[in-house]
Amino acid sequence: MDWFPLWNSLRIAAISTVIIFFAGVFAAYYIAKLPRLVKGVLDVVLTLPLVLPPTVVGYLLLRVLGPKRMIGAWVLETFGTKLVMTWWSAIFATTVVIFPLMYRTARGAFEAFDETLAYSGQTLGLSNTYIFWRIRMPCCRQGVLAGTVLAFARALGEYGATSMIAGYTPGKTATISTTVYQLWQTNNDALAYRWVAVNIVISAVVLLAVNMLERRDFLRGASRARRAKA
């Protein structure tokens, strides 16, 4: 069994999750401060990829990144490389598709944050950067973490946009999901079952990890409360 699709899927998901972690968190932070009208418009635009069919996202990406299109042609001319049909092309697809997941969960977490904590930090002389990383993020840890893991899991399973922009080249751009599709097309059930099993195991481990993270947090909180009583 060739394990390339697993490795490829993992690196695509990992890289896009790192990108989306920062992009989503900062978008959530700064958009919350904008005037209501601008916020509403940006909110719709940024959440759109979540509800659009992945094929539509893929199509739009091809219209922009294709070798004969605006950005694609420019990159091809300047750097001599195509933006589509390479293994990292899939990162464009997964990044766009999972961005709303991270953005929305982070925004939800930030909205629940008590702003007076930030204000009191400011009056004490703490820098805004310190307040963001040492107070706001730790207080919103649960929501941000959940968003990150969810985004990673979704990136791992992305199929529609990925297959359109990166295609299926065994050993080059194949991911788990495109491999399963290919195996089904060629009636290779035995191997398809194996990849399905691999996929289920990975997803289950990810979800288990989330649950355990939350449990550990919960236990720590509970023991704190017990100590306080004693």
Next chain:
Amino acid sequence: MSLYVDIEKRLGAFRLQSKFEVADETLALLGASGCGKSMTLKCIAGIVTPDRGRIVLNDRVLFDSEKKIDLAPQQRRVGYLFQQYALFPNMSVEQNILCGIREGTRAEKRALLSEKIRLFRLEGLEKRHPAQLSGGQQQRVALARILCSEPQAILLDEPFSALDSYLKWNLELELTELLSGFHGPILWVSHDRGECRRSCQSVCVMEDGRTGEVTPMEQLFRRPATLSAARLAGVRSFLPARPCEGGIALEGWDITLPQPASRERVTVAVPDDAVLLGGAYTAVVQRVIHDLDGDLVLLRPEGAADAPPLQALLPKGSTAEVGQTLRFGLSAGRCLCYDACGEIFSADR
């Protein structure tokens, strides 16, 4: 050392106009909920930017709309004690206090930290998190943290609004004791006249976003300058009245107060101690309320059930029953007259 504030801020239909000056003393900013007290504090701390005006602390301009000066909250050196203390829940007591220490080497910071821990009686609690502390301990941590940041003025935003009254009393004593070591202007926002009277030297009444004059605390209770100040000072009876020959006549009552009045409509505020038992007037007791300070009676003139009621506090030991006719007198000198704008106009006392 003083804090000068003169600011304006519009928020939808609400208009804030705050103007006052505090020296090295505790000034109470007294007003009903939503009158702009907290907004004023936020403007001083730099959390909210006023539309217009000037804020000066010890000759340091914190805000000046004309000169386009608007210091960041970090540079203002204004300590702010929030309603719920705003301790950082993810940090221990130690880390919370260290957040307030602005400069110094590691060793200097630790030394200052242990000094404050001792001063604020927080020994043994260093590693605890805010959720594991009582309300009083949280207040001490918050104050220690603020005083570590060496503020030049301190703002207290309804420090006891979230507490039960029996907890409040001890915390109030403790807070005034801990603040006694601070030399600089202190602004104490409150809607509780008792709290203000016990802890502050002067008072500024706020109403609908506007500040009144700064007066000594005693004057608020002796001669409140506006109707709303009278309400905040605890006056319970407000009776409409008209000028007549020989003074002003209370509507619905057969009572004339010998006070000069040039205005058409006036409101007479009758403090509890202006009503004396055994006098020239009679009234029917309509209701008796057993209060902590004694029995409170609601009086109406005989045969006029719709006349505005007069409330009076009976002296300790005396009682009254509903339906009973009571003889009473009014000390004209203690009654306060307000014109239609709510401004006081009787000068004598």
